[in-house]
Amino acid sequence: MLHPTSGGGEPSLSVRDLTVEFDTPQGIVRAVDGVSFDVFPGETVALVGESGCGKTMTALAILGLVPRPAGRIAGGRIRCDGRNLLGMSNRELRSIRGAVASMVFQEPASSLNPVFTVGKQIAGVLRAHDRGLSRRAARDRVIELLRSVGVPDAASRIDDYPHQWSGGMCQRALIAMAIANRPRLLIADEPTTALDVTIQAQVLEVLDTARRETGAATLLITHDLGVVAEMADRVVVMYAGRVIETATVDEIFHAPRHPYTLGLMASLPRLDIDVARLVPIPGQPPHLHRIPAGCAFHPRCRLRHGRSRCVEQSPPLLQVGPTGRRTACHFHDEMTTEVAVVTEEMGADPTVAATP
Numbered sequence: 001m002l003h004p005t006s007g008g009g010e011p012s013l014s015v016r017d018l019t020v021e022f023d024t025p026q027g028i029v030r031a032v033d034g035v036s037f038d039v040f041p042g043e044t045v046a047l048v049g050e051s052g053c054g055k056t057m058t059a060l061a062i063l064g065l066v067p068r069p070a071g072r073i074a075g076g077r078i079r080c081d082g083r084n085l086l087g088m089s090n091r092e093l094r095s096i097r098g099a100v101a102s103m104v105f106q107e108p109a110s111s112l113n114p115v116f117t118v119g120k121q122i123a124g125v126l127r128a129h130d131r132g133l134s135r136r137a138a139r140d141r142v143i144e145l146l147r148s149v150g151v152p153d154a155a156s157r158i159d160d161y162p163h164q165w166s167g168g169m170c171q172r173a174l175i176a177m178a179i180a181n182r183p184r185l186l187i188a189d190e191p192t193t194a195l196d197v198t199i200q201a202q203v204l205e206v207l208d209t210a211r212r213e214t215g216a217a218t219l220l221i222t223h224d225l226g227v228v229a230e231m232a233d234r235v236v237v238m239y240a241g242r243v244i245e246t247a248t249v250d251e252i253f254h255a256p257r258h259p260y261t262l263g264l265m266a267s268l269p270r271l272d273i274d275v276a277r278l279v280p281i282p283g284q285p286p287h288l289h290r291i292p293a294g295c296a297f298h299p300r301c302r303l304r305h306g307r308s309r310c311v312e313q314s315p316p317l318l319q320v321g322p323t324g325r326r327t328a329c330h331f332h333d334e335m336t337t338e339v340a341v342v343t344e345e346m347g348a349d350p351t352v353a354a355t356p
Contacts (some may be wrong), residue, residue: 010082012184012217013037013101018076020054020061023069026289031057032069033241034129036317039217044208046220046249047230048264052061054241054356055221058105059187063103063218064093080164081184098302099129104207106190108170112162118170119158122146122177129181145176148213149206153240168199170208179210186216192227204231225268229253237261240286240296243317247325257320257335259328267343276347293328303338 020032032054039045060066061073062235064085078085080116080316081100085093097103105111113121122145123138133141146154149172171191178186188207192200208231211218220231228235228249235252237245237260245258256262263281283300286292292299298310311332319330329335 003245008039011079012081013039013219014077014079015058016077018061018078020057020060020066020071021074022071024289029288030241032061032075035076035202035238035241035243037236037243037246039219040216041184042211042215043233044218044231045069046221046222046228046235047238048222048228048235049238050223052285052288053238055238057237059103059189059219059221062103062185062187063097064088064090069141069254070330072102086293095129098125098178098183099181100183101185101187102181102183103180103187103189104171104191106165106172106193108174108330111174112170114162117159118165119143119146120175122173122180125177125180133346141180142176145180146173148179149173149210150178151176152350166199168179168203171195171199171203175203175206175210179214179216182214183216185219186211186214187219187221189221190223192222193230198260200227202330207231225253225264237264240291241288242296242328243326244297244328245326246317248323248325251321251323251325255336255339257325257332258297258329259301259335259338260297262335262339262342263300263302266346277345279342279345295328303334307331 016036018032018035018124020030022031032297035058037045047058047071049055057066062078062085066073073086080096085096088096111116115229119139119142122142126138127133143154143158146158151157151169151172165173178238187338191207192203195203202229221227234246234248237241237258239260245256245261247257252261253265256265266279269278269280286296294311294313295315298304301310304310313330315328315330317326319325320327320332
């Protein structure tokens with residue numbers, strides 16, 4: 001699955017048919033079900049969907065961090081920087097984490113160890129992958145990293161403990177830690193959660209600067225469509241553990257080809273179009289141990305119109321355009337009309353309903 005602008009190059013991250021299962025009192029559930037996507041060098045791919053759709057679990061699986069013993073990777077293939085991550089031992093994976101692939105976790109304050117200084121924690125990541133690095137050199141590098149992510153007066157703040165820093169400052173420290181060894185892949189899981197709007201903008205700018213300077217492929221996990229619009233090149237939409245649409249960010253916003261994607265666009269405020277009202281998605285996402293037969297979205301879908309195919313057959317993820325976009329909808333060819341209908345319901349200018 002080559003990216004249209006990749007020039008035939010190899011992706012930094014390639015995920016194929018990834019399946020993650022958990023043992024629960026209700027039986028085995030699939031938190032991630034046959035997920036496939038690529039992320040190329042210097043590219044930002046956003047993984048979006050409602051809470052519980054499998055976004056974070058996909059990221060944890062990439063780094064070998066699925067909670068055990070309840071959870072396990074039941075199938076698929078993950079290649080990062082040309083290496084098969086699923087075939088690695090725990091020791092080999094530890095050498096990958098922080099060097100080849102790094103992750104910025106949500107909840108920055110709880111992601112840092114409260115009993116060690118911020119500087120010592122970042123230095124630990126550096127020295128874990130460069131045993132010959134002296135303490136002095138590591139300290140100098142940490143100061144340089146903190147400055148690069150916009151921490152003011154970094155030389156004097158390096159010996160602070162996490163509780164002495166704000167949430168935004170802690171998030172900057174986590175980004176500094178993630179890019180310390182110039183990884184090929186940077187995963188950011190809800191990097192702006194619980195931050196106020198001005199700090200969110202600063203954190204996103206830091207992440208984007210880090211991507212440009214290191215050339216890293218970035219997997220951005222978020223439910224915030226504003227973040228997607230600003231940061232992403234391509235979008236992977238997930239629902240009930242599965243990928244239901246992939247497309248460029250412009251295609252996703254202006255010509256979605258899955259009714260769930262259209263529902264996300266219509267139910268959240270946007271600045272690019274003037275709307276009189278929002279159109280919410282009816283119902284709730286399914287529990288993973290009770291996923292409906294056929295298309296998992298059919299109980300909430302406005303495109304179903306009582307058709308049995310939606311209930312009986314699970315739609316495959318098929319390519320639907322020359323740009324490599326894919327959708328898992330039996331009736332995706334009706335989406336142009338549906339976009340126009342929803343746009344009218346929102347009270348927006350119908351000319352914003354783009355054609356494929």
